[in-house]
Amino acid sequence: MVCTTADGTSESHPSLKLTSCVLLLFFSVSATIFTEASKLEDGTYPYNTFVIPCAVEAMKLVASSALFVRERVARGESQTRLGFTIRGFAAYAFPAFCYFVSNNCMFYIIWYLGASTFQIMNNLKVLSTGVFMRVFLNRKLSWMQWRALIMLVIGCMVTRLGAETGEGRHVVDQSFFAGYTLVLVSAVASGAGGAFSEQLLKAKGTEQQKLNGREDSIHWKNMQLYMFGMIFGLVSLRMDAKSESLARQNLFEGFNGFAYATVATLAICGLLVSFILKYLDNVAKCFCAALSMLCVALLDSAMKHETIPLRVVLGMLLTGLALEQYSLS
Numbered sequence: 001m002v003c004t005t006a007d008g009t010s011e012s013h014p015s016l017k018l019t020s021c022v023l024l025l026f027f028s029v030s031a032t033i034f035t036e037a038s039k040l041e042d043g044t045y046p047y048n049t050f051v052i053p054c055a056v057e058a059m060k061l062v063a064s065s066a067l068f069v070r071e072r073v074a075r076g077e078s079q080t081r082l083g084f085t086i087r088g089f090a091a092y093a094f095p096a097f098c099y100f101v102s103n104n105c106m107f108y109i110i111w112y113l114g115a116s117t118f119q120i121m122n123n124l125k126v127l128s129t130g131v132f133m134r135v136f137l138n139r140k141l142s143w144m145q146w147r148a149l150i151m152l153v154i155g156c157m158v159t160r161l162g163a164e165t166g167e168g169r170h171v172v173d174q175s176f177f178a179g180y181t182l183v184l185v186s187a188v189a190s191g192a193g194g195a196f197s198e199q200l201l202k203a204k205g206t207e208q209q210k211l212n213g214r215e216d217s218i219h220w221k222n223m224q225l226y227m228f229g230m231i232f233g234l235v236s237l238r239m240d241a242k243s244e245s246l247a248r249q250n251l252f253e254g255f256n257g258f259a260y261a262t263v264a265t266l267a268i269c270g271l272l273v274s275f276i277l278k279y280l281d282n283v284a285k286c287f288c289a290a291l292s293m294l295c296v297a298l299l300d301s302a303m304k305h306e307t308i309p310l311r312v313v314l315g316m317l318l319t320g321l322a323l324e325q326y327s328l329s
Contacts, residue, residue, distance in 0.1 A: 017279055021288050024272040028292035031265040032118065033299060035110055038258035043111065047254035052263060053103040054233025055252075057096075059267035061226035068219035083216050089224055091200060096228030098193025103266070104236070105186035112179030114300070121156050121183045123293060123319055126286045126326075128191025133282060136195040148326035155318025158311055194273075194282045197225070201278040218278050222271070283326070290323050 040046050102125075109118045127149045133139045141149075201221055237251070276285050294316055301308045 034262040049107040057229035064222040092224045095193040095197040098189040100232040101189040112175040124187040125190040132195035152322035198277040
């Protein structure tokens with residue numbers, strides 16, 4: 001449970017923190033599997049992928065609004081802080097844009113590289129997170145921690161050893177370049193957005209709230225973040241060529257059950273990440289991402305009735321060792 005201390009600040013029970021991490025692991029794996037399953041047999045998406053992030057932000061905004069109203073009713077308006085400044089509100093635009101970029105990259109990375117490789121390469125965001133935690137949170141990593149991050153990068157690169165070659169090599173090379181370019185963009189965006197979001201979520205708020213020992217509700221902060229997320233999503237839909245024809249029909253044209261499941265699971269992941277950033281930190285979020293990588297790799301091979309490639313096993317091993325060293329140091 002989330003309880004309120006004598007000075008008005010919020011704390012979370014340790015068991016709830018652990019539960020949130022386990023749930024994030026489960027829904028992260030589910031989101032990746034559902035995204036892969038929503039594709040057609042030729043590997044293309046039957047729907048406009050720009051609709052997914054926009055729908056996810058809308059779902060998170062509705063959920064956060066409902067939770068905020070419930071909190072105000074349960075605790076009373078005087079105990080539920082709602083601070084607002086133009087500058088503070090505008091600050092949420094930056095992480096919202098970063099998450100928007102990262103979420104859109106996910107679909108194309110899975111398309112070019114596959115679900116398992118996406119989850120493994122997605123751990124590059126740990127490296128960018130370490131950099132941006134220094135920039136936004138003033139947390140300096142030790143040399144042992146940086147060594148662990150370097151080991152993690154090596155483990156990610158190992159997964160591409162022995163990749164298939166042959167017919168259609170030119171297309172494969174194009175997919176390789178495009179996929180890994182998007183991996184880099186997604187890693188930078190995710191790291192920057194995560195570190196800055198942690199700073200915003202853990203901030204006390206206005207000067208008056210700091211003096212009173214109070215802080216804004218996490219749901220109110222989420223509402224501001226997701227509002228900007230919806231704005232960026234709507235802009236992308238407006239600019240996307242596909243949406244011109246879909247606007248006359250249905251934005252959810254081509255959606256199947258797996259696509260709707262992707263929206264739901266990604267929305268839940270977003271809410272859980274916010275909770276983890278508030279009461280834990282970005283490192284805990286990265287651990288969950290690494291564990292989801294292991295699960296997806298195993299499930300992906302099982303569904304294809306294939307043995308796990310040696311390069312994937314080595315990549316997972318190096319990634320696990322890197323995360324262990326990072327946590328111990």
